[in-house]
Amino acid sequence: MKEYIKLAWRNIWRNKRRTLITAASVFFAIFFALIMRALQLGSYSNMIDNAVTLYSGHLQIHDQGYWDNKSINRTLVMSDELIKTLRSEEEVKQVVPRLESFALGSSGPQTKGVLVMGIDPEKQDEMSGLSQKLVEGRYFSEGEQAAIVGQTLAGYLRMTAGDTLVLLGQGYHGATAAGKYTIRGIVKIPKPDLDNKMVYLPLQTAQQMYMAPNRLTTISVNLHEHDALQSTVRSLREKLPDDQYEVKTWKQIMPELVQQIRSDNASGWILLAILYLIIAFGVFGTVMMMISERKREFGVMIAVGMHKSKLALIVTLEMVFIGILGLLAGVAGSMPVILHYHYNPIRLSGEVAQSIETFGIEPIMPMAWQADFYGNQTLIVGVIVVVAVLYPIYSITRIRAVRAMRG
Amino acid sequence: MKILTLNNVHKIYNESEVQVHAVNSVSLGFDKGEFAAIVGPSGSGKTTLLNMIGGLDQPTEGEIIVNSTNIGDLKPSKLIDFRMYNIGFVFQAYNLIPVLTARENVEFIMHLQGWPKQRREARSRELLEAVGLGDRMDSRPSKMSGGQQQRVAVARALASKPRFVLADEPTANLDSQATENLLDIMERLNREEEVTFIFSTHDNRVVKKAHRVITIEDGQVETDELQKDR
Numbered sequence: 001m002k003e004y005i006k007l008a009w010r011n012i013w014r015n016k017r018r019t020l021i022t023a024a025s026v027f028f029a030i031f032f033a034l035i036m037r038a039l040q041l042g043s044y045s046n047m048i049d050n051a052v053t054l055y056s057g058h059l060q061i062h063d064q065g066y067w068d069n070k071s072i073n074r075t076l077v078m079s080d081e082l083i084k085t086l087r088s089e090e091e092v093k094q095v096v097p098r099l100e101s102f103a104l105g106s107s108g109p110q111t112k113g114v115l116v117m118g119i120d121p122e123k124q125d126e127m128s129g130l131s132q133k134l135v136e137g138r139y140f141s142e143g144e145q146a147a148i149v150g151q152t153l154a155g156y157l158r159m160t161a162g163d164t165l166v167l168l169g170q171g172y173h174g175a176t177a178a179g180k181y182t183i184r185g186i187v188k189i190p191k192p193d194l195d196n197k198m199v200y201l202p203l204q205t206a207q208q209m210y211m212a213p214n215r216l217t218t219i220s221v222n223l224h225e226h227d228a229l230q231s232t233v234r235s236l237r238e239k240l241p242d243d244q245y246e247v248k249t250w251k252q253i254m255p256e257l258v259q260q261i262r263s264d265n266a267s268g269w270i271l272l273a274i275l276y277l278i279i280a281f282g283v284f285g286t287v288m289m290m291i292s293e294r295k296r297e298f299g300v301m302i303a304v305g306m307h308k309s310k311l312a313l314i315v316t317l318e319m320v321f322i323g324i325l326g327l328l329a330g331v332a333g334s335m336p337v338i339l340h341y342h343y344n345p346i347r348l349s350g351e352v353a354q355s356i357e358t359f360g361i362e363p364i365m366p367m368a369w370q371a372d373f374y375g376n377q378t379l380i381v382g383v384i385v386v387v388a389v390l391y392p393i394y395s396i397t398r399i400r401a402v403r404a405m406r407g
Numbered sequence: 408m409k410i411l412t413l414n415n416v417h418k419i420y421n422e423s424e425v426q427v428h429a430v431n432s433v434s435l436g437f438d439k440g441e442f443a444a445i446v447g448p449s450g451s452g453k454t455t456l457l458n459m460i461g462g463l464d465q466p467t468e469g470e471i472i473v474n475s476t477n478i479g480d481l482k483p484s485k486l487i488d489f490r491m492y493n494i495g496f497v498f499q500a501y502n503l504i505p506v507l508t509a510r511e512n513v514e515f516i517m518h519l520q521g522w523p524k525q526r527r528e529a530r531s532r533e534l535l536e537a538v539g540l541g542d543r544m545d546s547r548p549s550k551m552s553g554g555q556q557q558r559v560a561v562a563r564a565l566a567s568k569p570r571f572v573l574a575d576e577p578t579a580n581l582d583s584q585a586t587e588n589l590l591d592i593m594e595r596l597n598r599e600e601e602v603t604f605i606f607s608t609h610d611n612r613v614v615k616k617a618h619r620v621i622t623i624e625d626g627q628v629e630t631d632e633l634q635k636d637r
Binding site for chain 1: 458516
């Protein structure tokens with residue numbers, strides 16, 4: 001084998017220019033494929049970080065059946081045992097309790113349907129940085145008879161900090177839910193639909209209003225790593241009685257986000273496929289040229305006793321070497337670029353930034369730094385090289401020594 | 408006991424509905440250690456005959472027997488092995504592997520046969536010194552003259568101690584001095600290694616050196632004469 005490797009290595013340098021051009025085509029394809037993929041995966045990660053970590057959480061625990069029928073009657077009791085079970089998971093970073101329901105909100109002559117979210121002020125702030133989004137007033141604390149409202153909603157109800165908001169709705173098991181709360185602050189929520197209907201109350205205040213003391217609709221759980229989602233969900237589903245609780249992942253909670261990532265990912269793969277085709281045709285063309293140029297030499301080698309399978313092995317090794325050259329150069333060239341933009345994401349501005357912000361996503365494009373996609377690209381290009389040499393290799397098996405030596 | 412026998416060998420090519428009888432009813436026998444030349448004008452069928460003897464082409468009719476093996480009965484992969492172990496080739500255009508040095512070219516077939524490194528090195532040194540290229544062992548073909556390359560090709564042909572060497576117009580691209588040198592070397596190796604040499608040629612200098620001269624015309628053997636005793 002050593003001899004064949006030596007022969008193949010020397011052969012690729014017989015025509016340096018052709019080798020370098022072929023390796024360059026692999027280099028550019030790999031370089032752009034890696035950069036593009038890093039940007040895509042980085043954007044998804046950013047979307048997930050923003051939408052998942054700041055709003056839904058990686059997973060949510062509800063009373064069984066709540067997700068299909070979101071009623072204040074399907075609430076769960078916030079027990080120490082439940083919280084302890086959640087905290088016992090190694091990957092769990094934050095456990096944030098909520099009580100969510102709907103009500104009519106009124107201020108002066110204006111009335112509007114609103115989403116009431118009872119939150120633990122400290123934990124929610126830690127999770128979503130709600131206090132950072134204040135545009136007016138101040139943040140509230142647990143037990144206050146106060147509310148924080150979305151900026152668009154405040155505009156609609158013509159409220160400013162210090163005004164009073166009246167809420168009226170249906171409480172636990174048909175009780176009347178009503179309350180009067182001082183507007184402590186107004187926040188700008190980047191998601192327009194939420195900004196137009198969100199009313200935050202301290203958790204206990206909301207529980208009092210809905211006559212649901214110590215009850216929750218949702219426990220949001222954030223994890224240290226996105227990748228730990230499935231294993232954590234599996235583990236929690238085993239630990240929590242399934243007739244009492246349901247465990248939903250962010251993918252189940254926000255299918256539209258999953259769909260958006262999927263469709264974007266699909267378009268990314270189409271572009272990647274085009275790059276892979278460029279590599280495949282580059283390698284194919286080179287091997288065909290190489291075989292055509294060296295037909296006479298191959299004829300001689302077969303004549304003196306070399307089996308065609310060994311010739312095919314040498315030609316395959318030559319293409320693998322060229323592929324590896326391009327691949328290593330592509331990986332080496334893309335690494336510093338990806339690392340730079342991983343730590344210094346591209347910051348978008350203007351209308352593009354605004355449209356992204358409306359989805360509650362920070363307008364940045366970081367590049368993902370993941371070892372696995374380097375591995376995947378290497379594997380894919382390796383397979384492409386092998387596939388691209390299949391036909392040329394077949395043509396070697398058809399060479400007849402006499403004809404080949406005649407040229 | 409003949410080491411090579413051709414019995415009523417024919418080769419017919421079908422070209423555009425016209426049949427070309429390139430080799431017509433040739434029967435010959437060769438003993439071990441012969442130094443024979445097959446001569447004839449261009450298109451007489453010399454190269455076709457040599458290709459069939461070397462197992463590179465199949466006769467349309469007849470049989471070629473090398474040491475009791477009818478090479479027409481061998482499957483393609485067995486035929487490749489047969490060539491590797493039994494036949495050495497010297498081509499008109501040298502046909503050395505350009506990326507290998509003289510020594511590596513000579514070792515190439517020994518390597519295919521799985522000779523150990525030390526034996527390969529000793530044999531290639533011995534042969535390259537025998538053809539007067541002991542000081543050019545590490546040179547690549549592109550750094551050698553035509554005569555030197557053809558001497559490497561002769562060393563390569565003899566490397567694995569074949570039963571016979573087939574040389575197709577080996578001197579066609581050489582000047583007279585290089586031709587003289589090459590023929591002297593081949594004659595000496597024929598004697599020392601006891602290997603049968605069969606040339607196809609129309610070069611009179613080769614014909615003069617040959618011990619046996621077979622003349623072919625229109626695919627048929629016209630004359631078969633011994634010139635010198637071995």
